[in-house]
Amino acid sequence: MMTHSQIKVFVTEALLLAIVSAALIIGGFLWSNDRADKRLQREYKQKFGTVLAAESYTPLTGKVLNDFPEINSVYRGYDKDGTPVGYVFDMTVALPSDKTTKLDFRIGIDFETSRVTGLMCEDPKVDRRLQYLESTLLGKQIPVAFRRADTTVSDDETYAPVEGLKDGIYYAQRLIDDRSKFVDYVEMEIKGGKITRVNWDAFNLDMTTEDRSYASLSGAYEISGLDWAVQSYNICHALLKLQDPDRLAMKSDGTTSIVDGVTCNIQCFVDLSKECINYSREGYTKDKYLSAINRIYTETMGSTPDADGVRNKAGYIAFSFEKTPEVYTIYDESGSARGFRTVREIEAIMNGKRLNKLTPTPTPSPEATPDPKNDSRNAERGAEDGYVKGSSEDEQTLTDSIDDLPMSEVATYIYPPSDSYVEARLAIRAFNTGYKFLKAYLNWRV
C-alpha cells in the first residue's frame, strides 16, 4: 500500500488539483456567464418571442411544478425595465381520455390580466392548423372553454323557466353598499311561472342623486365597456331569455362571457336574482320584503327610516347596514363570517322562528373560494370537454368543469373549430393547465 509520504504527496496534489480547478471554474464562470446569459436570452427570445414578447425570461421553479406533469417549464418574461410582462409555458399536453395523442405547446399569458398573448405548437403542421385558434384567443382571458353553439343567448331560443315560481313581483336588495355608495337591488316579476320582467339597479345612499343607471347615463358612474345602464339592461334581458341566473355562466371573477355587451361584474345581480327566485317560490312578495327591511332597520337602528331620512324618493330604504354586521352575517363556530343572511332570514330570526333551512346565499365576498364538493351545481358534473350531450332535462347543458376547473371560473368561451377539434382541445387544455398552475403558483384566490 502507499506509504505515508506517498499519501501526503497524493493528497497535496489532489488538493492542488481541486484548487486549480475551482479557480478555473469560478473564473470561467465569471468570464463566460455574461455571454451565457445573453445567449440564453437570445435563445429564449427566439423560442418564446412569438408567444410572449419580452426582453428577458427567467425560468420559474418550485414544488408546484411537480403537480403539473404536463408543464415542462415555465418562464416569466420581463420588459426592458424589469417589469414582468407575462408567463410562457412549455408543455406537453394529452387528454385524460386519450394519452397517446400528445402535443407540445408553447403558450404565453399576460402578466396582469392573464390574457392570452400567444400560442404555438411545436409541430408546425398542427401550428398552422391552430392559427385561427390563436387569433381567436389572443387577448382573451384564461381559462378557456368551448361553448356549444346552442348555449349562447340567442333570441329565437326558449329556455325552460325555473320550476315552482309563483306569480307576483319580487324584490331583493343588498344590505350593504358597494364601495361607491350604491345599494344594488333586483326587482322581478313572475307571470305564469316565468320571469317576465327583471330590473337591476342600485340606490344611491346619497339621497340627492339618482339611481346607478341614471348616474351612468349622466356620466357620474363610469365603468369599462358599455354604460352600466346598458349592461344592466343586457343582463336583465339575458336573464329573461335564459330564465335562470345559473345559465348566465357567471365566472369566478363575477363576469360572464355568454352575454354580449356585458363586461361588468354580475355577481350581485346573480345573487339577488336567485334570492328573488327563492322568494317567488315561497310567495315572499316585494311588499313583505319591504316591510321586513323596514322592520330590520327599525329594530337595528332604534329609529324609523323616515326619521333617519334613509328612505329615498321612491320609497325604498337606501341604507347600508355595514356598521351592524351581526345582523346579516352568518358566523361559523370559530366566529368568522361564513355567509350572509337574506332579509327573509333576518326577519325569521326576529320573529323567533327558524326557517327550514338557513342556507347562506352564495357569498358576495370575493374572499370566499367556492368549494366544488359542496357546490350543488356539481351534481351534474359533465365530461371534460366542458359540455355534455343529451341530459334528460335539457338537450344540452353546460357542465360545470373543464380540465378540472369549475365552469364558473372559465373566462372565455370560444366556438369549437370545425376541424382539428382534438388539437384545439389540447391547446385549450394547455391554457387551462397554465391557468391552474398560475393559480397555484401565485396563490390566486378565486
Place this chain on the structure above:
Amino acid sequence: MPDRRRYSFYKGLFPGDVLNFSKRSHYVREIMLERVYPTKVILPMKMHYGVPAVPCVRIGDNVLAGQCVGIPEKGTFSVPVHTGISGTVTDIKPITLPNGISTRAVVIHNDMKRSRLDSLKPRSLMKLSASEAINIITDAGICGMGGEGIPTGAKLRRAKKEGVKDLLVNCLQSEPYSTSDLTAITEYPDYVVNGAAACTRTIGAKRCFFLISEQRKEQREALENSIGRLKDRFKDLTFDIKIFRERFPQGYYRLIAKALYGKSISAQDTLERICGAVLFNCSTMLACWEALSDNIPMMSRIVSITGDASGIHNMLVPIGTPVSELINSVGDFRASGGRIVWGNCLTGIEIKDPDNTPIIKLTSAISIIRRQVVPRTPCIHCGLCSECCPMGLSPNTIYEMLNQGLTQKASEEGARDCIACGSCSYICPAGISLTDKIAAFAGEGRVIEVNSLLYNSGHTATEGELIYDANELSGSSLLEDYGASKEEDGRDEEGRIVLPFDGGKKV
C-alpha cells in the same frame, strides 16, 4: 564526446515513471568503495554454469589469500575456486545456495594474518598468446559476473571460434539500487578498458564497445578518459561508447542485440552467431585484467549493499563472505526488518539465513528491501504487464493460461521466452506474482539452458572424491605458470596475439 544516438529496446520499465533512477544518481557520486575482511568465508564449489569444481584442500589445511581451493575436474567445463582470505579450512560441507544449486563448500576461518600467495603480483612478462590469455582467465576462475555465470574463458574461446567482430562491454547496470558495476568503472576504469581491450584482441575482434546508460555521466567520462589514455596502446582496435537509455532490464543480451543491432535473438540463438558480437560484463573485464596483469585470481568482487531499507554501499568483498558479515559491516540492518535479497531487488532471491549464505562470484548486490504489503486485487486487465514486458509477451494472458493448465497455448504465446526480469510482477497493479508463475514454467520447459556451453558437461563429479592430490597443488593459484614457463610454447602458437605491455607495469 558529442551526444550521440541513444539505443534502447522497446518497452521495459522506464525510469521516469516507474523507478526514479535520477534520484539514485546522487548516490552514485557518494559511493565509496569499502572493504570487508570477513571472519570466515564459505566457498561453494559451483558458482558458475557448468560442472562443480572439486575441493583440493582438506579440513585443517592452512590456506593463503589467492590460493586455489577447488579445481575443475579434468576435461570438464568448470572453473577453479580461490580463497580471498588466509586461514584454516574448517569444514567441507554440502551447501544449497539460494538459487537452488547444491554443491560442496569449503569453509575457511580467517586467521587475520592477511598473508597472500607470493605469486599475486604484477606479471613480469606481458607477452601472452591468445590461448594463454584464455587459459589464465579460465584458471583465474572468472565467470560472467553480471549474473550469467558462464565461464569467461569458455565464452572467449567460443567467440574466437565464431570469429566475432565486436566485443561489447556491458556497463548497463539497470537494476534498481545496484551500482557495483558502476563503482568498478568509477574506481578502476583503466582495468576495465584494458581488460576489454585484451579480450578483444584475444578473440580477434576489432571493435570494442562500451555500453552505458545516458544517465551515467560520471562513468561515461571515466571510460572516455581511460580510452583516451589507453587507445594508443591498442591502435588496431576501435573503441566506442554506445549510449543507452536507462531502462530495465537493458543489460540482457537479447535486448542489447535488439537495441544495438536491431536483431531479435531467439532463445536458441546466440549473440555471437546472430550479431557477431560477444558481451561481457564490465566487472568481468576488470577481473580479467586483474588476472592478466596482476596474477590475481577471482577471489573478491565488488558488491552493492543497497536497497530502500539501507544506505548504498559498495564493498570489495572476498568471494564466500557470509551475507550477514557484509551487512553487519555497513550497519544494523536487522532493526529495519527488511528483507535480505541475494541479488538485486527485481530478480534476486530472498534469503533467510544470511549467516550461511555466501557472496558468490555472480552476486553483484545484496538488497535490503523494506517489507511491502502489495494489495492483492483481481486482475484489472490493464495490460501494463504487456506494456512493460521486454520480451513482448502478454504476462496476464499467459498467467491465465497457466492457471487453467493450458501450457501448450502458453508456450504459443511465448511463455518460454520469459527472462524472469520481474518487470511484470513489479508493475502489476493487482499485485499478481506473474513472474513467479511464468518464469517457473519457462524454466521447467527449458531443457537446455540458454547457452549451449553446457552441451559438453556430460561428466558428473562424484562427491567426496578428491581427484587431485591436494599437496601437489598446495599454495598455488594456478596462474603462476603462465607467462614465464609457457612463454616459449606460446610464441610458437599460430595466430597468437601478443599483448604489448611492459611487464610489471602497473596500469
Place this chain on the structure above:
Amino acid sequence: MSRKRAVKKEAVRLAPFIHTEKNAPYIYLTLIAAMVPCSIYAAFYYGLRAIILILFCVVTFTLSDLLFTHIAGRGGKGEYFDLSSASSGLMLALILPPDTSLITALTAVLFGSIVTKQIFGGPGSNLVNPAAAGRLFVSLVMPSAVKGYAEGGTEGWFMLRTLIFGSKSGEFHDYTNCSFPELITGNFPGSLGAACATCVLLGGFFLVMRGSIRLYAPISYFVTLTLFFPLSNLLARGTSFGYDGYIAFMLSSGVVFVAVFMLGDLTTMPSRFTAGFFAGMVCAMLTLIMRAFVRPDTALLAPVLSVNFMSFVLDFLMKTISRRNLRSREVDVR
C-alpha cells in the same frame, strides 16, 4: 540432467521484492482524483443536488458491488478493496443530467454494477465500462428520465426537488450558438460533470502525469473526430460539408470526457498501440455516424461500449499478429 532440471526449477523461483506504488487502488484513486475538477464543476454549477447525486452514485455503486460480491461468494480472502466501484460510481454520476432523480441514478448504478461488472466476474473483469453502460441503459430504457439537459440549470444551490421528482424540462440543445468562452468553461446546459472541457482536460493532465491513462485511443479518437467531422456534418445536416459547429461539438458533446476517462481507461481498452489506435478510430467513426440518427448521449456512449467489447478481441488479434513470426519459427525449430 534430471537434477539439473530440478535445480533450474528452484533457481527461477524469483520475485521482485519491490513493487510499484501504482497498484490497483492507486490507479482508481488517481482516476477519482482526476474527476475532482469535474465534481467541483458540478457542485459549483448545480449545487447541493449535484453533491448529493454524486455521493449517492458513489455510495450505491460501492454498496451494490460489495453486496453482489458477497452474494456471489467472491469476496473475502484478504483482497483489497480496490475503489473501482467508487470510481465507476463517480464517473456515472458525472455523465448523468443534473436533474436526474435518485431513482434513475439508482437504476443506472444497479445496471452498471450488476450487469456489466459483477456478472462478468467482478472488479477488473468487466468487458465494458460500467459507467457508460449504466448511463446508456437508462437513456435507452427510461428515455424520459434522462431526456436531456435543462437550460439555465442554475436553479439555486439548495434546490433538491429534482432529486426526487426528476426534471420535466430538458432537451438536447444545439450548442452551435454558444460562444467559445461558454463552451470552454462549461457554462451551458450539459451533463453534471462532463460539460466542462477544461475540467476534464485538467483531470486528463493529472492522469497523464500519474501515468494512469493510455493515450493511444484518445488521441486517435480526437484525430478521427477532427478528420471526419465534415462527413458527419454532411450526414447529420444533409447539406453542409465543413467544419461548422466543430468546436461546439468537440467541447459540448462530452467527447472530451469520453476520450479522457473512458477511452483512456486501462481496464476496458486495448493495451497495444495498434489496437488502441484502431479502437479510438472506430469509436470516433461510430460517434460521428450515430450522431446523425440517435440521441446525442447514445451516440456518445454506445460506440464506447462497442469498442470496449471489441477491445478484448482486438487486443488478442494484435498480439497474435505480432507473435506470428516468432511462432512460425518456433515450429520450424521443432
